[in-house]
Amino acid sequence: MSLVSFHILAIQLLIRSVSSLNITNEYLNHKCRVEQGKYQPGSEYEKDLNSITGNVATEKFVNGFVHSAIKDGTNSATVIFQCRGDSYRSKCNSCYATALAGFRKRCPRNKGGIIWYDQCFLDISMINEGAPRKVNYKNTFPMHNPNNVRGDTKLFNKKTNDFFQQLIAKADKADKDDIELLYYAAGEKRIGTNKLYAMVQCTSCLEWSISHLSKCCDGKQGARVLGTACNLSYELYPFLRT
Structure with a gap:
């Protein structure tokens, strides 16, 4: 998804009703980082991404937040994930699984992208900004x-x-x-x-x-x-x- 189409979607969301209870894993929005390109099947980046997303899936999400990265040469697979404050621990695991599946479906083989749900968001990138992160207002809606x-x-x-x-x-x-x-x-x-x-x-x-x-x-x-x-x-x- 291009930045232009992302903004159009954000405008459309302005007139969309917020869900009546907000306790489901309802999809809200996404943005594929097209500028980071796509990875090839079987590539080192795919292996690193699969490894890091698999590791995050084993987290207990005590405070609902994970920032993890694997650097391999020029590649750097980075995952940032956060659950809403009332959705920690097992509920967080559920939303992570939903978000990861949603990212793979909506941004197939993209090296990076962001997807938002009612209870969580997932940010995947080939660029590791480190911590603390800089606030990116372009990815706000x-x-x-x-x-x-x-x-x-x-x-x-x-x-x-x-x-x-x-x-x-x-x-x-x-x-x-x-x-x-x-x-x-x-x-x-x-x-x-x-x-x-x-x-x-x-x-x-x-x-x-x-x-x-x-x-x-x-x-x-x-x-x-x-x-x-x-x-x-x-x-x-x-x-x-x-």
Whole structure:
């Protein structure tokens, strides 16, 4: 998929309703890294990729995140995988299997690509950026509920943004206190007659994501911004596992 078609798909997703419960492994979006080319069957890159994806499959996903790489000469097969904060451990394994199968189907023999599901994303590349990773805003996209909130939209937006700021602070504290809650926080808050449910994951680009949310999704009953470094979402109904 070219970068242009990726942006077109992202625009189409803006008018797509966020799934009603968000606890399935529903496919959301993908991007094949066409600029990295394709590997040949039986090549060293294929062997390295199969090896590293197989190793990741054995992970326990205690904090829902894996960054692993194999460097072989000029090749460097890299896998980055992250589950949503309420989908760690065995649920994370399930989403990883789904994401890997989805990547192979949608980006056959591509050396790299990204695929997003409700509960996880998988990023495969022949380039190892190391850690910490640089935030790539090109691989970020929004989605929103097609319905608008009733009442004072500006007040709803402000209260929602304020709540996201509280969750960011909570996520940052959780990372220091509990390895199993790595940069993740979720909560609920009453806003007028509405009850808002929200989550944030990772903190490096959440401020940017909040500003991006205001550009695409003002006054919407639900929305999310997804990427490869952080994500956030909110709804007027419970959408996370307790």
